[in-house]
Amino acid sequence: MTNPAVPLRSRVGAYLAGLVPRASDYALTRRTWRADLLAGLTVGIVALPLALGFGVSSGLTAEAGLVTAIVAGLLAAVFGGSNVQVSGPTGAMVVILVPIVATQGAAAVATVSVVAGIVVVAAGALHLGRAVSFIPWPVIEGFTLGIAVIIFLQQVPLLLSPRTAHAGDHSPNAVVAAGQSLTGADWSYVPWALGAAAIVAACMVVAPRIHRSLPGSLIGIVVVTLLAFLLPTPLAVIGVLPASLPAPVLPALDPASLGALLLPALTVAALAAIESLLSARVAASLADTGAYDPDRELVGQGIASIGSGLFGGMPATGAIARTAVNVRSGGRSRLSAIVHAVVLLLVVLIAAGPVGAIPLAALAGVLMVTAVRMVHAGTVRAILRSTRADALGFVLTAIVTVSFDLIIAVLIGVVVAGVFALRNLSRATGVHREPIPADPEPGDDGIAIIRFDGPLFFAAADRVFDTVTALGDDVTVVILRMSQLELVDATGARILSDIVQALERRGVTVLIKGVQAGHEELFRTVGVLDSLRHHNHLFAELPPAIEHARSHIRRSDTTSRTTP
Incomplete structure (x- = not known):
């Protein structure tokens, strides 16, 4: 007589085996390790200013951004479902974290990160990874445009006064915060800050034209930092950074605080899942790096956010820009994303002092250029000229993203697209x-x-x-x-x-x-x-x-x- 429990155990075992790391993840490494090492070094250099900038823009610290890039970047590379995905702090996540920091305090971010990570892991375990395919392209592009506008506006306070270095000093809404910062602007400080941001922007534009492998953002930051060191400037700087990773600590998970943080955590989890899956899907189309597993990707990103929260970091997602740099630099296996995390760890261990001297205005310049590059004029024109339904979904998603909430914006965009799709389908009857x-x-x-x-x-x-x-x-x-x-x-x-x-x-x-x-x-x-x-x-x-x-x-x- 056969035991009916045996097939069930086999199915459960196969199910769990599909969500955990395995030796086949590194099948290509023997042939690609040299290219992976170089790609990891390149991505690490590119990720450094972004990690610092997103940490500051979120209302936390540059240290929080670095910790997130290191811990989450490593965990997502090992446990995720993509061979080339690079994870860490992103602009979209910063947009959600700013109001959380403003209303709940910086300490709440670690709790949100852990809770959101648990939710994302559960979503992967429940095989919800394919759900992102239901989000229409115009909605994704409208969402991206809205995020780019918010990231750009979030840098305005950093350029107007050394006293407005943190987003928590103003309204959590980026548009309102930019307007508020104008009333308290220090006009003796503004020329220095604008000059620093302009130098970084110029380096980011010119360096790739000289050679595509030159890290323009890092070059610009080095130039501005040296000028700030040599000249008596009033520019505010990052400040002292620890020379090692902090010890992991379980954040406060008492029922009272969880009740207030549950909705923000669910919002963070939704964004982490959407952005990570979109990034992994884009990465799979850039080069022949193997198919990605969306459910395992969610599990990996959830583990990454949990780990980041335990080390005092912020929630992480797959980063489309850094992932694209990884693939275009020759990264073909998980080794490149792992090396990227190691490079950032070495920066903390060896160069914490010089990194702390980087002016905040230089980071603002990096993020402003990054925001501009997120929007492609050709894509916007194509959507606006396509159909009324798609154009309306694109515009509404962008406006709601900037004005209210990212997840609400995506939901509204999907609903609008769905309504028009149903109308067109009904006409086909x-x-x-x-x-x-x-x-x-x-x-x-x-x-x-x-x-x-x-x-x-x-x-x-x-x-x-x-x-x-x-x-x-x-x-x-x-x-x-x-x-x-x-x-x-x-x-x-x-x-x-x-x-x-x-x-x-x-x-x-x-x-x-x-x-x-x-x-x-x-x-x-x-x-x-x-x-x-x-x-x-x-x-x-x-x-x-x-x-x-x-x-x-x-x-x-x-x-x-x-x-x-």
């Missing part, structure tokens, strides 16, 4: 009266053949009902042709039942022809077939249905002639 395909006979004027085309679902139900039941009083037999019917939902089937009943009440005989095998069970369950006057009124072919309809006409004529 065809209801046509067609002539009898045979030599006409007396009484054929009383027969109506109605052909259904395309999908029949809730959005088209009322229109179909009104069209069919509006037949003239001269019609005594109706043949409903179903062979061209595609998708049918319960509402569509129910409306067919209502049509049959409405016509039969008027004395019209209804015949149904060509019910597809895939629809038959639904039609029986909802009552379409039971609505027919007789079970002989269901046909597989049209000629027998027409002959049966003519027999009804002949009997009706005979009855009318014999009736006094």
Whole structure:
């Protein structure tokens, strides 16, 4: 006798094995390790100013950004579902963290990171990784545009006064905060800050034109830092950084604080999942680096955020820009993302002092250029010129992202896209009266053949009902042709039942022809077939249905002639 528990254990084992690291993750490393090392070094250099800048912009510290890039970058590389994904702090996450820091305090971020990480791990374990495919492209681009605007505006306070170095000093809304910073601007400080940001921006623009491998952001930061060291400038700097990683500490998880932080944590989890899966999908299209596993990617990103929170960092996601740099620099295995984390760790261990002397205005310049590069004019033009529905979804998503909330923006964008998609799909539902395909006979004027085309679902139900039941009083037999019917939902089937009943009440005989095998069970369950006057009124072919309809006409004529 077989043990029924054995197959179950096997399935569970295979399920869990698909979500954890395995030796095959490094199958390419023997051939690509040299390119991976170089790519990891390149990405580490690129990621350094971004990690510092996103840490400061979030209302936390540069240290928090570095810790996140190191810990989350390493864990996501090992446990994630992509061979080339590079993870760490991102601009989209900063946008969500700013109001959390402003309302709950900086200490709450670690708790949010851990709770959000647990939620993301659970989403991966429940196989929700494919859900991102339901987000339309215009919504994604509108979301990206809104994030870019917010990142750019978040840097304005850093350039107007050394006293507004942290986002928590102003409203959590970037537009409002930028306006507030103007009222407290230190105009003796502004020229220095703008000059520093301009130098960094110029280096980021010019360096790639000289050689594509030159790290313009790092060069610009080095130049500005040296100038700040040599000249008596008022520029605010990062400050003292620890020369090692902090010890892991379990954040406060008491019920009182969890209640207030649950909704922010769910928002962070949703963003972490969406951005990471989008980044992994983009990475898979950039080069032949192997397919990515979306469910394992969620598990890896959740573990990364949990680890980051334990070390005092912030929630992490896959970073599209850094991932693209990794692939274009030759990264082909997880080794490159691991090296990127090691490079940043060495910066903390060896160069904490010089890094602490970097002016905040230089980081603002890096993030402003990064924000501008997130938006591609050609993409915006293409979407705005595509369809009204897509253009509206794009614009609404961008506006709501900047004005209110990122996740609400994505939901609104998806709903708008869904509404227009349903409208267009409902228009594809065809209801046509067609002539009898045979030599006409007396009484054929009383027969109506109605052909259904395309999908029949809730959005088209009322229109179909009104069209069919509006037949003239001269019609005594109706043949409903179903062979061209595609998708049918319960509402569509129910409306067919209502049509049959409405016509039969008027004395019209209804015949149904060509019910597809895939629809038959639904039609029986909802009552379409039971609505027919007789079970002989269901046909597989049209000629027998027409002959049966003519027999009804002949009997009706005979009855009318014999009736006094």
